[in-house]
Amino acid sequence: MRSPALIIAIYLAIVTHFILRLHMRVHGSVLTITAVILAGCAGKAPEQMESSRTVAAGGISVAGWTGKIDASEEKAGQVLSGSKLVREGAGLRVTTGPAVAYWNPSNTARGDYTVKATFYEPKYMSLNSHPHPYGIVIGGNDMGTDQQSYLYCAAYGNGNFIVRGFGPAPFQVTARGATNPAVHKAAGPGEPVSQDIAVSVKGDKVECAINGTVVGSYDKSAIVTAGKLKSTDGVYGIRFSHNTEATVTGFTMTKP
Numbered sequence: 196m197r198s199p200a201l202i203i204a205i206y207l208a209i210v211t212h213f214i215l216r217l218h219m220r221v222h223g224s225v226l227t228i229t230a231v232i233l234a235g236c237a238g239k240a241p242e243q244m245e246s247s248r249t250v251a252a253g254g255i256s257v258a259g260w261t262g263k264i265d266a267s268e269e270k271a272g273q274v275l276s277g278s279k280l281v282r283e284g285a286g287l288r289v290t291t292g293p294a295v296a297y298w299n300p301s302n303t304a305r306g307d308y309t310v311k312a313t314f315y316e317p318k319y320m321s322l323n324s325h326p327h328p329y330g331i332v333i334g335g336n337d338m339g340t341d342q343q344s345y346l347y348c349a350a351y352g353n354g355n356f357i358v359r360g361f362g363p364a365p366f367q368v369t370a371r372g373a374t375n376p377a378v379h380k381a382a383g384p385g386e387p388v389s390q391d392i393a394v395s396v397k398g399d400k401v402e403c404a405i406n407g408t409v410v411g412s413y414d415k416s417a418i419v420t421a422g423k424l425k426s427t428d429g430v431y432g433i434r435f436s437h438n439t440e441a442t443v444t445g446f447t448m449t450k451p
Contacts, residue, residue, distance in 0.1 A: 245324060247271070247437040250292040253279040257287060259299045263339050266363070268293035268437070278435070286444035289329070290322075291435045296332050296345065298432025304333065304396075304448050305428040311393035312433065312446040319352040319381035319388050326351040327436035331394045333401075334360075334419075335430030344425050346418060347434040348403035348411070350390040352381040358403055358411050362423040368413055377408035396427045397451075 247268060254276040255262060264275055271293075278292030289297065304310065314329050330349025337343045346360040346368070356378050358368035381388035393404045401418055403411045418424050433443055 245438065247273055247277065247291070247293040248322065249273075249277040250279045250290050253277055253290075253292060255280045255297070257282050259301065260297055261300065261339060262295050262297040263343065264293040264295045266341070268295075283442055284444075286442055287433070287446070288440070288442045289433070289435050290440040291437050294435065294437040296335075296338075296347070296432055296434045298332065298335060298338060298430050300338070300430060302431050302448065303429060304431050307395075307397055307451050308448055309393050309395040309451075310431040310446075310448045311391065313389060313391050313444045314350065314441050315387065315389040315444070316352055316381070316439070316441040317387050318385050318440070320384040322440055323438040326353040326355065327439040328355075328357055329433070329435045329439055329441050330356075330390075330392045331403075332432040332434045333394045333396070333429070334424045334427045335432060336425040337363075338430050344423070345429070345432075345434075346394070346401070346424055346427075348392060348394050348405075349434055349436070350378050350392055350405050352379070352388040352390075354378045354380040356403070356405055356410055358413070360418070360423060362425075364422065366423050368418065369411055373410075375405065375408065375410040377406045377410060379406060401427060 257280055260280060262275055264273055273293035278295045279290040280297050281288050310331050310333055312331060328349035328351045330347050332345050332347045335345040342363050344362045348358045350356045355372045355374050357371055360366050379388050379390055391406050395402045399415045401413045401415055402409050415427060419426060431448055
């Protein structure tokens with residue numbers, strides 16, 4: 196017959212064994228969950244991971260102009276007055292805040308046309324930890340509503356560009372972070388950079404030109420379709436990502 200001391204020793208050994216196995220399983224699960232979370236974060240663009248700031252004394256002070264921040268910004272509790280649009284000389288200055296499109300409802304274009312402007316970022320990345328884009332909006336319909344649709348071409352100060360839209364859900368025309376040698380690069384954070392951006396509708400094509408070079412040409416039929424643009428006819432304006440500051444000059448629409 197086994198002694199009580201031996202029985203207790205065996206019992207403690209069994210309990211210890213199961214505790215160690217349980218610890219290993221839990222620890223392994225934690226590692227697995229952590230790896231999944233990190234993988235998910237790695238797959239997100241930096242713009243998605245950085246929170247939008249709120250600009251002091253924000254809002255729109257340019258007569259006739261209005262705007263709307265992205266639906267994702269609204270869901271995060273941001274408001275239009277969290278970004279800022281002001282007149283600066285003959286041009287505009289935009290400081291964001293939440294990502295936003297600005298337009299004047301009287302600025303509309305139909306048929307073939309080109310909308311262009313010069314964007315000047317005096318201090319590249321001064322409000323953010325990585326490059327953010329800004330550019331031209333065309334084809335705006337139902338603007339200011341939750342059904343708004345528009346297309347934009349925007350440049351980054353690191354040589355990248357993006358063509359993207361809302362219909363009303365976001366849709367990509369180019370991959371995020373497309374590159375072209377025509378897109379100007381800032382010398383470094385805090386340094387100035389400028390981009391001449393133009394979006395043109397020509398027959399059955401929509402083109403984006405940056406600094407005089409066409410960086411993308413797209414079939415209109417691939418852009419004007421369900422879930423994308425309602426039409427290339429519509430309001431034109433400007434678009435800024437979050438946490439960005441730049442001036443806009445020479446904002447015009449011309450017909451061929």
